[in-house]
Amino acid sequence: xxxxxxxxxxxxxxxxxxxxxxxxxxxxxxxxxxxxxxxxxxxxxxxxxxxxxxxxxxxxxxxxxxxxxxxxxxxxxxxxxxxxxxxxxxxxxxxxxxxxxxxxxxxxxxxxxxxxxxxxxxxxxxxxxxxxxxxxxxxxxxxxxxxxxxxxxxxxxxxxxxxxxxxxxxxxxxxxxxxxx
Amino acid sequence: xxxxxxxxxxxxxxxxxxxxxxxxxxxxxxxxxxxxxxxxxxxxxxxxxxxxxxxxxxxxxxxxxxxxxxxxxxxxxxxxxxxxxxxxxxxxxxxxxxxxxxxxxxxxxxxxxxxxxxxxxxxxxxxx
Numbered sequence: 001x002x003x004x005x006x007x008x009x010x011x012x013x014x015x016x017x018x019x020x021x022x023x024x025x026x027x028x029x030x031x032x033x034x035x036x037x038x039x040x041x042x043x044x045x046x047x048x049x050x051x052x053x054x055x056x057x058x059x060x061x062x063x064x065x066x067x068x069x070x071x072x073x074x075x076x077x078x079x080x081x082x083x084x085x086x087x088x089x090x091x092x093x094x095x096x097x098x099x100x101x102x103x104x105x106x107x108x109x110x111x112x113x114x115x116x117x118x119x120x121x122x123x124x125x126x127x128x129x130x131x132x133x134x135x136x137x138x139x140x141x142x143x144x145x146x147x148x149x150x151x152x153x154x155x156x157x158x159x160x161x162x163x164x165x166x167x168x169x170x171x172x173x174x175x176x177x178x179x180x181x
Numbered sequence: 182x183x184x185x186x187x188x189x190x191x192x193x194x195x196x197x198x199x200x201x202x203x204x205x206x207x208x209x210x211x212x213x214x215x216x217x218x219x220x221x222x223x224x225x226x227x228x229x230x231x232x233x234x235x236x237x238x239x240x241x242x243x244x245x246x247x248x249x250x251x252x253x254x255x256x257x258x259x260x261x262x263x264x265x266x267x268x269x270x271x272x273x274x275x276x277x278x279x280x281x282x283x284x285x286x287x288x289x290x291x292x293x294x295x296x297x298x299x300x301x302x303x304x305x306x307x308x309x
Contacts, residue, residue, distance in 0.1 A: 018219050025215035033209050048214065055218045064299065118205060137202035169198050176197055 005071045012062055025055050028072055031139060032079050038134040039083045039127075042119035050086055054079040069148060076139060077149045080131060087127055114175060121171040129164035132157050233291070 003011075003020075005027070011020035032054055036047035057078050058065075065074055122130050128150070135146040136157075143161070147154045224232075248254065260277040267273045 018222055021222065022215050022219040025218045026211055029211055029214050029218075030209040033214070034206055037209075051214070052218055052221065056221060059222055115205075118201075133202065137199060138206045140203075140206075165198055168202075172198070172201075175201075 006067065009062060009065065009071070012059070021059055024071070028075055029055075031072060032075055035076060035134050035139050036079055036083060038119075038122055038138055039080075039130055041123040042115075046086070050079065050082050053082050057082065069145070072139075073141065073145050073149060076135060076141065077151075080149055083131075084127070117172065117175065121168050124171060125164050125167060126160075128152075128156075129160045129167070132160040133164045133168070136161060 005024065008020040008024050011017040033047060033051045036050045037044060040047045058075055131150055132146055135141045135149055136143055143157050144154060147157045150157060260274045263274050264277050
């Protein structure tokens with residue numbers, strides 16, 4: 001029988017069971033690493049380092065998890081805080097500058113990989129817009145949950161999503177027909 | 182009529198974008214990631230207790246030896262007595278105060294790691 005997240009958390013808290021925590025990491029690593037990859041503009045090495053830091057912080061502050069939100073939502077919140085700390089240390093424009101405003105309408109766009117183009121498009125967003133889009137669409141959180149993770153009003157999340165979608169739509173327009181077929 | 186057509190096309194474009202964004206969440210294989218995380222976790226509480234016992238035990242033994250060997254024993258007893266019977270701040274001897282703070286500081290830090298003060302405070306506030 002597979003143990004639930006709550007059972008595993010209880011084991012970690014009561015018995016300091018590292019295996020139980022490892023199981024929690026296995027369950028949520030893909031979602032956390034995926035979200036961080038989006039937030040860091042596709043930097044796999046950096047996002048994995050941040051994900052590792054996220055799980056370490058989660059382990060240290062597991063006692064403060066009250067179960068009011070889903071465990072994954074709580075993890076996303078830690079991940080976003082870790083990302084913000086990193087972003088304050090190295091400003092995102094320094095990371096992303098090389099192709100932040102790369103024109104989407106270049107003729108060679110057809111030859112560019114979709115993933116690369118999507119990552120470039122995401123880099124063109126602000127941190128808050130990127131986080132809102134990532135949490136609501138890639139991670140599948142509701143806008144209310146995303147607002148809790150980002151610690152901002154629901155209205156701000158909605159505005160950020162609208163602005164982000166507008167920018168992405170403009171950037172990714174050449175891909176529309178190819179992605180739909 | 183024209184307005185609703187524009188709304189529809191905008192809606193379609195949004196649907197398209199939302200669809201591709203939702204599709205763009207491939208599963209990332211673990212590939213040793215969780216093992217790496219578990220390897221970096223702090224040591225278990227049993228080991229922490231053992232370490233704490235060794236450090237504090239060594240500290241107490243060292244303190245006792247120093248107590249019997251130190252020539253300043255009389256002075257220290259005098260200072261602490263003066264501190265206990267001080268009537269104003271001007272009478273407080275600084276050295277024993279610093280020594281007491283230095284001795285209690287690691288204990289306070291350790292206490293912070295074993296007691297979740299936030300939840301204790303929350304519990305106290307909640308009771309009131």
